[in-house]
Each structure stands twice: as C-alpha cells, then as structure tokens.
Amino acid sequence: xxxxxxxxxxxxxxxxxxxxxxxxxxxxxxxxxxxxxxxxxxxxxxxxxxxxxxxxxxxxxxxxxxxxxxxxxxxxxxxxxxxxxxxxxxxxxxxxxxxxxxxxxxxxxxxxxxxxxxxxxxxxxxxxxxxxxxxxxxxxxxxxxxxxxxxxxxxxxxxxxxxxxxxxxxxxxxxxxxxxxxxxxxxxxxxxxxxxxxxxxxxxx
Numbered sequence: 001x002x003x004x005x006x007x008x009x010x011x012x013x014x015x016x017x018x019x020x021x022x023x024x025x026x027x028x029x030x031x032x033x034x035x036x037x038x039x040x041x042x043x044x045x046x047x048x049x050x051x052x053x054x055x056x057x058x059x060x061x062x063x064x065x066x067x068x069x070x071x072x073x074x075x076x077x078x079x080x081x082x083x084x085x086x087x088x089x090x091x092x093x094x095x096x097x098x099x100x101x102x103x104x105x106x107x108x109x110x111x112x113x114x115x116x117x118x119x120x121x122x123x124x125x126x127x128x129x130x131x132x133x134x135x136x137x138x139x140x141x142x143x144x145x146x147x148x149x150x151x152x153x154x155x156x157x158x159x160x161x162x163x164x165x166x167x168x169x170x171x172x173x174x175x176x177x178x179x180x181x182x183x184x185x186x187x188x189x190x191x192x193x194x195x196x197x198x199x200x201x202x203x204x205x
Contacts, residue, residue, distance in 0.1 A: 002170050005202045006030055006157060007195065008063065008180040009040030013050060015190045020056055022196070024203035027176065030061040030084060034071045039188045040180065044074060051079045061105065064088075067096075076100055084130065090121045103127040105157065109134045110142045116150065123154060130178065133160035164198045171205050 004027030010016050011031070019025060031047060032040045042050060051060055059081040064071070066087040084105040085093055097104045106126035108118050111134050119129045131150075133142040141161040150156060152174045159178035170177055183198060185191045 002167070002177055002202060002205055003155075003174065004028065004176040005198065006061070006159075006176060006178040007183060007198075008032075008061075008159070008178055009038070009184075010190060011040055011042045011046075011050070012190070015192065015195070016050060016053070018192055019195060019199075020053070020058060022199050024199040025056065025058050026199065026202075028059045028061050028082070028178075030063045030178070030180075033062045033064050033075060034067055035063065035065040035086075047075075048078060053079070055079065055081075072096065072100065082127070086132075090125055093122060094125050097125060105130050107132050107159075110146060110160075113146050116146050119150065119154065119156075128155045128157050128176070130157040130159060132158075132178075164194060164201065167198070167201050168205060177202075 006028035007019060007026050008030035009032055010019065010029050016029065019029060031042055031051060032038045033047065035041055060079055061082040061084050062075060062080045063084045080102065082103045082105050083096065084107055086107045093104060093106055104126045105128040106122040107130040108115060110116055110131050116131065122129060131147055144158065157176040157178050161181060162177060162179050163182045167177065179198060183190055183194045
C-alpha cells in the first residue's frame with residue numbers, strides 16, 4: 001500500500017491553504033528553498049510568510065540542493081519538519097542532521113542500478129530515502145523497476161514525473177509518492193483540480 005503522498009513545489013498561499021484543508025491531505029508538502037533554477041523556487045521572505053501557518057498534521061519539507069551554511073542558518077527557525085537534500089554526501093548529511101536537529105530525506109537521483117545502491121550509504125543517517133530522476137527539477141522519469149531489490153523495510157519515497165493516473169499502479173508498493181509537475185497547469189502553476197483528484201484518489205488506495 002502507498003505509505004503517503006508528498007506534494008512538492010507549493011509556492012503560493014491559496015494552494016497551500018487548499019491542501020491543508022482538504023479532507024484527505026497529503027503526508028508531506030515540499031517547498032523549493034534554495035534552487036533558483038526551479039520555477040517553483042520561493043524567495044526567503046515569501047517562504048517565511050508562506051509557511052508560517054498551522055500545518056495541522058502535514059510535514060513541511062524544505063527542498064535543498066547542496067545547501068551552504070548561510071542558507072541553513074537562515075532557515076533554521078522556519079516551520080519545517082524535514083530537509084530534503086540533493087547532492088549532499090553522507091558525511092555532510094550527518095552534520096546537518098546533528099546540528100539542526102531535523103529529520104532528513106536524502107534524495108538519490110537514479111539512471112542505473114548503480115545509482116540505486118547508494119541508498120546504503122544514507123540508510124543509517126536519513127529518515128527517508130527519496131529515489132528521483134537525474135533531471136529532478138524538470139520532472140523527468142526513470143525506470144522504477146530498478147528499485148525492485150530495495151528492501152521493504154526501508155522508508156522510501158519515489159519521484160520523477162509520476163502522473164496522477166499512475167497512483168493505482170503503486171497500490172502494492174511500499175512507497176511514499178512525490179508529485180509536482182503532474183499537478184500543474186500549462187503555465188507551470190499548481191492546479192487545484194488536479195490536486196483534488198490526486199488526494200481523493202490516493203485516499204482510496
């Protein structure tokens with residue numbers, strides 16, 4: 001069964017409020033914190049105001065690509081439950097987790113089986129391992145069958161151009177599912193009707 005849904009790339013109060021008040025809210029909401037190449041990036045002052053809300057029972061996740069000490073110090077008191085780290089080696093991951101007393105989602109970008117086994121370097125540090133495509137900010141895909149040998153007991157999340165209609169195919173998979181691009185309109189903005197469809201569908205699986 002699906003262990004939870006993450007909606008990533010939320011950047012405006014209207015969308016956030018809709019998700020938080022949905023009858024079937026996701027387990028996680030992600031905010032692009034320091035990756036300016038992403039169309040979903042949220043500037044610090046806007047981000048601080050955006051997430052200063054009652055999260056209810058949703059975990060707020062700061063998505064960070066190779067974060068430096070400056071950004072980590074800047075966001076340390078914001079309303080986050082997890083840091084989702086891209087391009088961060090195990091030693092640095094451990095340092096961040098220890099210093100900021102924060103839960104960690106370690107993102108591993110996958111194009112081959114060799115990439116998948118990198119999870120072993122993080123499994124003793126990270127709370128969740130996220131398997132994503134190499135083009136993560138572009139919502140690209142990868143071959144999910146590469147994950148077939150990843151142990152069921154590992155807390156894991158999967159991303160990479162997953163579509164709403166793909167959700168039923170994960171019914172018997174022990175994954176959390178991370179969506180972003182599939183929930184956007186042709187202008188790259190989050191689409192409330194698509195979010196509603198996803199959350200209602202996932203509640204039935």
